[in-house]
Amino acid sequence: MEIMKKLTPVYGILSAREMLKDNTYPGRGIIIGQTPDGKKAAAAYFIMGRSENSRNRIFVEKAGEVFTEPFDASKVQDPSLIIYAAIRQYENHLIVTNGNQTDTVYDGLKAGLSFSEALESREFEPDAPNFTPRISGMLSFVSGSFSYQMSILKSADAEGTACNRFTFSYAPLAGLGHFLHTYVCDGNPIPTFQGEPERIAIRNDIDEMTNEIWGNLNEQNKISLYVRYTDLETGAVENRLINKNR
DSSP, X not given: OHHHHHSOOTTOOBOHHHHHTTOSOOOSEEEEEEOTTSSEEEEEEEEEOSSHHHHSEEEEEETTEEEEEESSGGGOSOOTTTOSEEEXXXXXXXXXXXXXXXXXXXXXXXXXXXXXXXXXXXXXXXXXXXXXXXXXXXXXXXXXXXXXXXXXXXXXXXTOOOEEEEEEEEOOOBTEEEEEESBSSOOSSOOBOOSSOEEEEOOSSHHHHHHHHHHHSOTTTEEEEEEEEEETTTOOEXXXXXXXXX
């Protein structure tokens, strides 16, 4: 009974502060949801890193798309898993992922595939022993409203023998978001995220949301954060971008 009392209620919602402040390494994270006033769709993506190679990055926005780039090109050791398009737009779909599967989803949509069908060709990252999961999200805007999906591709076992694929589809609810991150916490190997995307509170004010996320990510390991709010009536976009390396 004591354990049950400590569990978050099934429909409980935690703040970004509550989720992040005591977790030194959730890894890379995607948050998607709707503001409490019901007027805007919110999407956020952050990256963290423990190695020099991972920490040597910044977010750069180009024509509404967001890319990871080296902060110091002379120090890049292996760009294969750290340099990619994180956010892209295809027609009425906004795609956000933690790797180059952003392009996989984009190309799949262009070819007539669904979000989940496009990701069938991908699996977790080949970074044994961690086997970092590939996490992805997509917001689809239609007639003053939107829906969203999230996906995680993760190893079926500690040896990376096979890939398990999970896709979650959501109808937006005012004030509610869902948070998917690559790791439970720090470790060696790092424990992979488990269960459904977590229920997280979305703020009406983009600066409040941005500051709450950034201010509670571990100071040593956080690297970059991008937050985008889309007005559902007008389509107007407001965004915030923070790089630890400036």
